[in-house]
Amino acid sequence: MEASMKAGTGEKQQETQQYKVFPILFAMLLSGFIGLFGETALNVALTPLMGLLEVGPTTIQWLTTGYLLVLGILVPVSGLLLQWFTTRQLFTTSLVFSIAGTLVAALAPSFEVLLIARVLQAVGTALLLPLMFNTILVIFPIEKRGAAMGLIGLVIMFAPASGPSISGLILANLSWHWIFWISLPFFLISLVCGLLFLPNISTLTKPKIDVLSIVLSTLGFGGIVYGFSSAGGHGEAGGGWTSPVVIATLVIGIVALLLFSIRQLSMKEPVMDLRAFKYPMFTIGLLLVFICMMMILSSMLVLPMYLQQGMAVTPLTAGLVLLPGSLLNGFLSPVMGRLFDKFGPRWLVIIGMSVVAIVLYLYTTIEPTTPLINIIMMHVFMMVGISMVMMPAQTNGLNQLPRQYYPHGTAIMNTLQQVSGAIGTAVAVSILSAGQARYLKGVDNPQSPENMLAGFTSGVQNAFVFALILALIGLLIALFVKRVKVGSVEKQQSSMH
Template sequence: MNQGSAENQQETKQYKVMPILFAMLLSGFIGLFGETALNVAITPLMGLLQVGPTTIQWLTTGYLLVMGILVPVSGTLLQWFTTRQLFTTSLVFSIAGTIVAAMSPTFEVLMIARLLQAVGTALLLPLMFNTILVIFPVEKRGSAMGLIGLVIMFAPAAGPAISGLILASLSWHFIFWISLPFFVISLIFGLRFLPNISKLTKPKIDVLSIILSTLGFGGIVYGFSSAGGHGESGSGWSSPIVITTLAIGAISLLLFSIRQLRMEQPMIDLRAFRYPMFTIGLVLVFICMMVILSSMLILPMYLQQGMALSALTAGLVMLPGSLLNGFLSPVMGRLFDKFGPKWLVTIGLVVVAAVLFLYTSIHSTTPIAVIVTLHIFMMVGISMIMMPAQTNGLNQLPSHFYPHGTAIMNTLQQVAGAIGTALAVSILSAGQSGYLSRVADPASTTNQLAAFTAGVQNAFVFAMVLAVVGLLCSLFIKRVRVGKQAGQGSAH
């Protein structure tokens, strides 16, 4: 069986790997680009759509919420529907959402469009991971996952920069019009070249597990996102809605976990946590996503509000680091294949922690060149952490755990994004309020700017602490022995 599978893999690699990768990576890139593309357009959109900051936050919160609810179900979907069915469905949702967003006349229509886009991305991400794990042998997986790293890290990082360039001369609708042809091209390539590569086992669908998963992950994402959104008015964490949804989310997740461990065919097999490198990889990816998404929110905000830069300039400041991160991901993949994860991850976390430490003293007169340089170093560090930690963790899993491992990893990335951004915004708001409470004239422009700067510095202290925790975890990472796992991988 192993020999036959190996031959199939060889045939897949010879004839179909590049077009399959192209279809998956292009659609994944545009889908994830959409996750942060509206960040620099948030301020003008409030005026154009006549909504407040807490309402406009829903364009991101709603997106993350759908991802947090749907991605956990993906492990089951991968075992019930063929690769082509899931890929086509995800692209149809993405295309529909993009067209509706591009023509949105009101906030409500744009909100519906964002939810449709999120369904498409939520279906695509786990499918992309699972496909890579099946069509590539273990010894070449680092390079392939490096390309996924390019998509997962570069797309959200480049979102604000690309959007800033678009908004400089076109309306916000063109953020979506420009995305549309790429989705269509991906769909054509997928229909033409993508085979059905996953094995359908059609496990029994446990409705209670789906309900508990939805309440659990949905409650956590919504609670944290709402706290972050309301943080602007200073009432976030004490809001009854936030407390209630976080409590419901936590209790539901506990019940969900107990149920999964007791089932013969769980929706998400939490026994994957028995593999220590998978667990360590997961913790590192979780911390990395919290750091990157909180920084991606705080830094553009400070560049525009604290340093009075335009959306275009703020985007351009972050472009070199984002581009370098994209180019380096495949390079880090090849280095991982050759040397393993230990030194890459540890050095990456040292670099990220050092950059965040320097960001804690950012102020309105900090030279732009310094911010660009720091951002470049941070993105280099991130590229050294994400893919090696992710790939090493997934490599330790036997093949029947692939759908579950990718579902766990992708779900926790969405949860990490919601938690990271919410905590960062809340810490920023608390720092701002604390500073203004200590000055004689809180309404003065000088004190307002100083208060905002203090809040931003506090948010970067939070990110730095996360990076240090990650650094301590990285000391325990070990390379998974390829020989032992290759047989398990090819048996798939």
């Protein structure tokens, strides 16, 4: 059931209607949801896992760092993979890795086996994410894309946000292995559905594979993700930003990324076409998504930590406090998609970023005595604001790209989301630790429980000040958002043929 895209708009829409859109979306979104759920599901289990697997905090951190590292290395070359392999080949390979990783994790007897399983899972997610975006861009006409991208928004935002809540519920009643046993059947359903209904929709151009570009990309993105993740996890031996390993990997990452960028701009068939940045709405959308992901992932790390250590609630309660906002954010993404199709992105993005900035300002005043209901309401409003920004900015940006840039645009956007997560969490944890240390230096008895709690609170407030600054920068960028005109994009795309 292979369908090729024609130049004319009428033919394009006719072709679009030939796709069995619902089962294709179902297969992609279900596997994407479970893959991204796995990204954060282990967060609340890391502390008990240290005891069960007999490893320290620096070692256990690799279950998260290793996962992010694989995403940081593989997602940048996904644009190339989309041009070399068919949709069905990539989807099947992605699901096979995800299923294998989940099964190995569910049976894992030791830390080493669990780490291998996490790497396999990450390979599956890294292949799936860009494929999901590219498929939506091809099977939906531009005027209906907002609603479809809203469903992707539901998955991308709700899945990692719900990870700690759902795994908290699982851990309260079952062993940590069940986080993976429960995920497994959903991957199997997605695979069957994809094999039955997913056609080959991408155009294979099979560009020349430039090995040097892939090496530079791996060193660049891998170095940055590893460097920031290690610094946030307090380095190899608790050295943080001063650790020689962290400094070396960040320097190697930045230099390699610079060389990678220069090489891509000078090549006729680049691995990742950075010329996509010449489309202003794509660049603005990318910046807004980057800032949103930094805010979400840093607050998702800091807030549960404060709820458990500062306010002495259980992991399950901490997960449940964050659940209403996460649920609402997921369900609002398709609604925002329809509003985007109708009204465009500008006012959605400006209002959304303003709401986020106000909430983050309120978070900077958080105390151990802050009522839980206040934190729930603040989180709800923050997640509503984020849903107003993420999907409209992302869709509007991708809409401006001509079709030959779709694989590259989705690869750039997904790569920077992974990098932003590593940077956001590392900087937030470092600011938290520095604020705590600074407070304790100024008191007579730093070891007293009262001072320890006050120091931790001070550090958390500082971390939210960092998130607030990000929101204000995002609000400034949002003022430059303009709606991409449908006609101009279609003209661009048909002129290519």
